[in-house]
Amino acid sequence: MTDATPVIAFSHVSRRYTTGRGEVVALDDVSLTVPHGEWVAIVGPSGSGKSTLMNLIAGIDRASSGTVRVSGHELTTLSEERLARWRGQEVGIVFQFFQLMPTLTALENVMLPMELRGRMWRGGNRRMRAMTLLDRVGVAALAAQLPSQLSGGEQQRVAIARALANDPAILLADEPTGNLDSATGERVIELLHDLTDGERTLVIVTHDARLAERAPRVVALADGKIVRDSAHELVEHPVMLDAAGGV
Numbered sequence: 001m002t003d004a005t006p007v008i009a010f011s012h013v014s015r016r017y018t019t020g021r022g023e024v025v026a027l028d029d030v031s032l033t034v035p036h037g038e039w040v041a042i043v044g045p046s047g048s049g050k051s052t053l054m055n056l057i058a059g060i061d062r063a064s065s066g067t068v069r070v071s072g073h074e075l076t077t078l079s080e081e082r083l084a085r086w087r088g089q090e091v092g093i094v095f096q097f098f099q100l101m102p103t104l105t106a107l108e109n110v111m112l113p114m115e116l117r118g119r120m121w122r123g124g125n126r127r128m129r130a131m132t133l134l135d136r137v138g139v140a141a142l143a144a145q146l147p148s149q150l151s152g153g154e155q156q157r158v159a160i161a162r163a164l165a166n167d168p169a170i171l172l173a174d175e176p177t178g179n180l181d182s183a184t185g186e187r188v189i190e191l192l193h194d195l196t197d198g199e200r201t202l203v204i205v206t207h208d209a210r211l212a213e214r215a216p217r218v219v220a221l222a223d224g225k226i227v228r229d230s231a232h233e234l235v236e237h238p239v240m241l242d243a244a245g246g247v
């Protein structure tokens with residue numbers, strides 16, 4: 001895959017649910033492409049389809065119609081087993097409530113995705129890689145601590161290190177600052193930015209206006225549709241320079 005190939009390509013994707021009260025359209029004919037290395041914030045009111053979009057990118061959920069191509073694979077055609085393998089390799093996910101394993105230390109939490117994946121990082125290498133990642137997110141000194149012994153911000157740093165364990169092409173973050181005070185959230189945003197910065201694609205679902213502001217591209221959803229995509233806004237130049245360079 002070249003850098004010009006979109007890492008995420010949704011074409012006319014809908015996700016419908018049949019409920020006791022009829023059909024709910026969580027995503028309605030959404031088309032979206034995200035190139036490699038881009039940082040996108042997904043915003044919108046509660047119920048607008050943000051989590052559904054995120055779950056489809058992660059291959060946690062499947063589209064009712066349309067095609068979902070992510071990191072070189074058409075997800076709708078993959079078996080559950082291949083989808084799980086693909087996800088473990090290509091996607092790292094950061095959650096609002098961290099979702100660390102409570103009985104494992106910070107280091108073991110970061111090693112876990114490598115162990116689940118098996119082949120790539122062997123034995124001692126996993127431990128070393130996990131330590132390097134904990135160091136990169138600034139919590140190497142806390143490697144032996146259990147999640148309950150860590151602050152929210154520290155837990156989120158460990159969760160970010162865990163999301164990077166298998167060196168995924170895409171990092172997805174669902175309200176990553178939603179459970180943190182604003183100063184801690186600010187540092188987590190900076191960290192996410194430093195860690196991805198062109199190297200991998202970062203998609204963040206957020207209610208946090210400051211976080212959305214930081215993202216170079218903002219996609220807004222309402223009622224399951226994209227209602228604004230800053231990448232497709234016309235850049236207007238109301239003030240023209242005259243030939244002499246003056247206004």
Ligand code: ADP
Binds near residue numbers: 048052
């Ligand atoms: P957001 O993340 O923006 O709050 P969601 O993607 O969770 O929005 O939900 C979009 C819409 O789809 C909402 O109306 C929600 O009630 C509905 N929805 C989501 N998941 C389900 C489900 N499993 N069953 C029925 N309706 C669902």
